[in-house]
Amino acid sequence: MEQQQAAPMARNRKVVLREYIAGRPPREDDMVLVDGGTVALRVPEAAAPAPAVLVKNLYLSCDPYMRGRMRDFHGSYIPPFKPGSVIEGLGVARVVDSTHSGFSAGDIVSGMTGWEEYSLIDRPEQLSKIQQSDIPLSYHLGLLGMPGFTAYAGFYEICSPKKGEFVFVSAASGAVGQIVGQLAKLHGCYVVGSAGTNQKVELLKGKFGFDAAFNYKEEPDLTAALKRYFPEGIDIYFENVGGPMLDAVLLNMRTHGRIAVCGMVSQNALTDPVGIHNIFCLVPKRIRMQGFIQSDHLHMFPQFVSDMAKHYRDGKIVYVEDMSIGLENAPAALVGLFSGKNVGKKVVCVSQELSQCTF
Template structure:
């Protein structure tokens, strides 16, 4: 509740402690309580947002490392609030595109209240007949990532064979369903029996396997794809990519979304079968969602209809309370989450 004398409210926050080497730990992030003004500063064009949901995403691990030139995003500043995607409600606005009460998604702080000094990083929520948390996932950055990576980068055709690694996660579960809607044959991999069952029984994958139970990944892929793989949606890297390269078809396509197996290594693994790119004339392309923001409106209209018609389903793993955010984020790197990892801060 706001203090009438100061115009301030308590504001719980997650602070980034210091740069991380190797696997991050919960105590690399500090839960604290500050205060926040309930009005935007005079003369600014800022927007004050009450955060409702926060998104835990693998790319955030890179922001915990010391700045380096090869990164596509800025490192976090030690002692500052962690920043990521979220969903919130506008409390006060000095920007003409937003008013109090608007629901938005986009870049926000890991805190109860965030002052957005760059409101262009926020998107006004158009449809509210779906869970608001969906805008951290299926209708947000991961959803657009899946859509662009599959439809734009991979150029799929009906009847092609598609393999998705980390297939039960925020992006992978959608790629598999997009592929099935295209009339493709789809196989996914995940790290537990529960996730494998989810892929086959809820998301409609044609087949799935637990990569942790396979001694020989190349043989497992040969078993699933006797004639080879047309499209690989890459989320993992390392030995998984090596095995896939051996099983790709001539003129296959690989969309590189992420390499989560490498994020916490001090020395990244080498990939030994890259000559397959030449012998099989494979096209492998990395991409990031911000380059395709212009496609969001067409993506939204398509996917909201898929959701309404129950052509696509989405699974979330929701942690309740801002204080749970550090453990939720850390859990991504050991596969603790089942589906899209979301943190609920407050209900609208």
């Protein structure tokens, strides 16, 4: 063992969860940046019997589902974080060392990693190798990653779209919504989006090509607003927010409408979610309302990557991301999701080494 060349060492800062939260959205001080000391840039021998991969994290993804992992709730499809331990999330990383035959130093990968500079990944099977191309690496956390795939699977598999139908997307400039709207336009639908600032509304209309968009914060009566934008009613609602918007949509749905429930970002707490009053509309309008998670549809992933890369290269789909620079800004980046501070897909650039950070 002593013959082995000493591995280079590196500082490893981490973002850890302080303690579980309950009944409120996360705050910055729920997370703390700690100095994890220095780590040897080699998969440790102790990990040797099971193959592992040591990566340098480049980009980290901030996603709304992560809030659920900050709660002491074990009944979900993904376990909670552990207080005092590093936050986990999707990321793009460079392999530094590997004892897994599928990965070698220098590979670029995406998958579950830690909110830290270097992560030892003991389940490398869940990582995917990324071929570097003209598509920015960070887009593998958005356009070509989980949010893009959520949009793709949700739109094609859950919404059952038909050409000419009326589609409404809430949180429409977000990581998922911006893609849903563009896919719906490519499908020949009429598409309206809602967002929480006029800047986002302009983005929806100007950049993403929505037929119309509105700032829900400036609408005193959401039911009336939707009636204005959809005088004939809504065939498809891609639900990202929940709460009063869902109630207003239910009153404006058309017969045989479909609601794909992707998330409910307005529902900050499991402890006292807002009541939905118009569920009775499901019967006379024969509405199908369906929750989904992208991971149930992974058989479509290769087709998704191929379709989406082509659309992007053909200029038929554009993508907007909102990048924070530096691991120390990751807590604020995540927290900002729940008050709509991000404009587009929120990512954190941890390392500038592959020079694709836009700074």
